[in-house]
Amino acid sequence: MQRREVAVAQNTPSPQALEEISQFFRLLGEPTRLQLLCKLRQGPLDVASLIQATGFSQSHISRQLGQLQRAGLVTSERDGVRLLYRAEGQLVDDLCLLVQTRLRQRLEAQLESLAVA
Amino acid sequence: MQRREVAVAQNTPSPQALEEISQFFRLLGEPTRLQLLCKLRQGPLDVASLIQATGFSQSHISRQLGQLQRAGLVTSERDGVRLLYRAEGQLVDDLCLLVQTRLRQRLEAQLESLAVA
DNA sequence: GTGCTGTATGACGATAGACGCATTCTGCAT
DNA sequence: ATGCAGAATGCGTCTATCGTCATACAGCAC
Numbered sequence: 001m002q003r004r005e006v007a008v009a010q011n012t013p014s015p016q017a018l019e020e021i022s023q024f025f026r027l028l029g030e031p032t033r034l035q036l037l038c039k040l041r042q043g044p045l046d047v048a049s050l051i052q053a054t055g056f057s058q059s060h061i062s063r064q065l066g067q068l069q070r071a072g073l074v075t076s077e078r079d080g081v082r083l084l085y086r087a088e089g090q091l092v093d094d095l096c097l098l099v100q101t102r103l104r105q106r107l108e109a110q111l112e113s114l115a116v117a
Numbered sequence: 118m119q120r121r122e123v124a125v126a127q128n129t130p131s132p133q134a135l136e137e138i139s140q141f142f143r144l145l146g147e148p149t150r151l152q153l154l155c156k157l158r159q160g161p162l163d164v165a166s167l168i169q170a171t172g173f174s175q176s177h178i179s180r181q182l183g184q185l186q187r188a189g190l191v192t193s194e195r196d197g198v199r200l201l202y203r204a205e206g207q208l209v210d211d212l213c214l215l216v217q218t219r220l221r222q223r224l225e226a227q228l229e230s231l232a233v234a
Numbered sequence: 235g236t237g238c239t240g241t242a243t244g245a246c247g248a249t250a251g252a253c254g255c256a257t258t259c260t261g262c263a264t
Numbered sequence: 265a266t267g268c269a270g271a272a273t274g275c276g277t278c279t280a281t282c283g284t285c286a287t288a289c290a291g292c293a294c
Binding site for chain 1: 155
Binding site: 046047048058059061062063065066081082083 | 268269272273
């Protein structure tokens, strides 16, 4: 049932699937969260380290991590009194690389059109 | 200069690049815009057709198309009194496919864990 | 040039969500 | 069991943006 709703697309996602896909993108659409993911992809970190690395408050970082964890993009593991968070999987890396490549191509095209003019 | 700011990442995007990448994801994080992109990828459409297809108001659709156009994801072309909008490139398709696949995998994993239990 | 249609934009209200302070909760260390 | 540190959550404020109605603008058709 759920499977069918999500999977109905040979090519065109169902309205329900579109909603879920867009919510996924929305997660990545916030710089704070993307920044956290970048930090965590380099290795596990506790909240204090992330506070230091980003400058955001403990509560804010905790909340963002909660969102990322519920979406399956990060996991946490106890290390003494601390929780170590780590990035899970390669999907976000892949997505960012595609977008970044595209953004660069676009800038390069613009540079070229300026040079010609 | 701009090139370097965006391109600095062998692997870790610069803060500026992260901002731009997140803004790109933010564009896709709104169901309306994603829906429009899906419609337009099947062929060029005018605003009236998009109104009919989605149920949103003319002004809203026009505004969303404006955003997508400025980001280079759609183009427009005059056809008599109408403007035909069309989706540009495959990037959004690729991104959606990656995300959709992942969402499915996640659901399937959850189904499996329920079956075992 | 004029009138009309299709589209873009102004103005407004409602809502979601970022963000930080304060507090509570959780689990470790003793 | 107790105390403490680290993390999660309550609450309030602020901002951005969705979405619509109304209006302005752009370009076609005559």
